[in-house]
Amino acid sequence: MDDITVAVLGTGGIGRRTLELSTHKEWLTPVAACDRHGIAVDHEGLDVTELLDATEGNIASGDGGAGDPVTDGGTAIKQSGAGEGVAASVQGDSTTTPIDDVIAESGLIDAVLMALPNLEHDFIPRVADRFVGAGYDGVLIDVLKRSRVIGLLDEREEQLVDSGITFVCGAGATPGFLTGGAALAAQSFVDVESIDIRWGVGLKSGYEDNRGTVREDIAHLDGYDIETAREMTDAEIEAVIDDHDGVLEFTDMEHADDVLLERAGICDADDVSVGGVLDVRNDEKPTTTTVSVTGTTFDGERATNTFQLGDATSMAANVNGPAIGYLKTGVRMNRNGVYGVFGPAELLPGF
Numbered sequence: 001m002d003d004i005t006v007a008v009l010g011t012g013g014i015g016r017r018t019l020e021l022s023t024h025k026e027w028l029t030p031v032a033a034c035d036r037h038g039i040a041v042d043h044e045g046l047d048v049t050e051l052l053d054a055t056e057g058n059i060a061s062g063d064g065g066a067g068d069p070v071t072d073g074g075t076a077i078k079q080s081g082a083g084e085g086v087a088a089s090v091q092g093d094s095t096t097t098p099i100d101d102v103i104a105e106s107g108l109i110d111a112v113l114m115a116l117p118n119l120e121h122d123f124i125p126r127v128a129d130r131f132v133g134a135g136y137d138g139v140l141i142d143v144l145k146r147s148r149v150i151g152l153l154d155e156r157e158e159q160l161v162d163s164g165i166t167f168v169c170g171a172g173a174t175p176g177f178l179t180g181g182a183a184l185a186a187q188s189f190v191d192v193e194s195i196d197i198r199w200g201v202g203l204k205s206g207y208e209d210n211r212g213t214v215r216e217d218i219a220h221l222d223g224y225d226i227e228t229a230r231e232m233t234d235a236e237i238e239a240v241i242d243d244h245d246g247v248l249e250f251t252d253m254e255h256a257d258d259v260l261l262e263r264a265g266i267c268d269a270d271d272v273s274v275g276g277v278l279d280v281r282n283d284e285k286p287t288t289t290t291v292s293v294t295g296t297t298f299d300g301e302r303a304t305n306t307f308q309l310g311d312a313t314s315m316a317a318n319v320n321g322p323a324i325g326y327l328k329t330g331v332r333m334n335r336n337g338v339y340g341v342f343g344p345a346e347l348l349p350g351f
């Protein structure tokens with residue numbers, strides 16, 4: 001009942017770790033993976049170790065996919081050895097239509113995890129449209145960050161329901177893990193005053209291995225927005241990182257935790273704030289990820305429930321663990337005929 005086949009769209013910093021983590025979940029079988037230039041499919045189960053070894057240090061990004069505009073800003077391909085990204089695996093093939101190729105196989109796939117860039121707000125919603133157009137009736141799940149994308153998915157609710165799709169959105173770390181945790185912590189209160197999320201991430205592997213994540217975060221710095229971040233060259237991104245000595249601090253981030261907590265009835269979106277510190281030169285976290293939920297209890301006490309993540313938990317662990325847990329819950333809902341758009345505060349991850 002709980003055996004699940006999954007396709008991973010995007011095998012960059014996050015998607016690679018999704019595949020790696022799946023090897024620790026015997027109920028989860030990756031059967032397809034793609035990046036901008038390649039696809040690997042095996043409905044009996046991909047050889048994840050071979051795929052990861054073949055693509056280590058070899059992340060395809062930049063332009064190349066017919067029908068898909070440049071969605072991730074960069075034009076560079078980090079490449080070592082033959083082939084590019086997934087296509088370098090013996091299981092992989094080059095393609096100019098990676099997402100359509102996965103869609104063609106999707107009748108046999110229970111869930112599709114989108115570890116794709118989100119620099120064009122409507123990219124993930126448009127990918128969802130393509131699955132709807134093909135009559136897909138499983139689970140779509142993303143780890144997107146931006147608040148405004150949730151509305152674009154809500155606009156598609158009817159089509160998703162008609163298709164029989166359960167769409168779980170914003171199911172990474174923040175939003176995702178921390179949103180769900182905040183929703184639980186809020187249960188002490190009858191009135192929630194504020195939810196403050198402050199994350200710390202250390203990524204020694206830096207921009208090179210986490211292009212989508214770092215580029216999207218730069219859009220939150222003063223003087224930058226999503227459009228300027230998308231257009232920046234890799235050298236310009238590196239220069240911003242150098243200017244900050246590798247440590248980027250963010251306040252008032254447009255992270256969808258706010259709208260996802262509001263749609264779950266926890267508090268107003270305006271009462272949620274998200275900020276964080278990213279160190280791209282050290283694995284050690286520059287600050288401890290902390291969530292503070294302040295409110296008033298039914299018996300009139302004002303208090304703050306606080307929870308923190310262990311400093312040794314990596315971003316990859318905190319994005320992919322919850323994403324796979326939310327995926328499992330999404331598949332259970334889908335198999336019970338529950339379709340539509342759901343955020344992490346509306347459902348809790350399975351284990």
Ligand SMILES: NC(=O)c1ccc[n+]([C@@H]2O[C@H](COP(=O)([O-])OP(=O)(O)OC[C@H]3O[C@@H](n4cnc5c(N)ncnc54)[C@H](O)[C@@H]3O)[C@@H](O)[C@H]2O)c1
Pocket residue numbers: 009010011012013014015034035036037059060061062065068069071072085098099115116117118119143144145170171172173174175176209210211212213214216315319
């Ligand atoms: N919610 C969270 O806590 C959280 C944390 C980290 C990252 N993220 C999100 O995860 C996403 C992925 O981040 P990343 O660092 O892995 O990015 P990345 O740039 O390292 O990887 C992106 C992958 O998508 C592929 N891709 C790009 N355009 C494509 C297309 N048109 N068709 C097929 N494949 C395509 C690339 O080839 C690459 O494999 C981003 O949207 C980021 O914001 C969320």
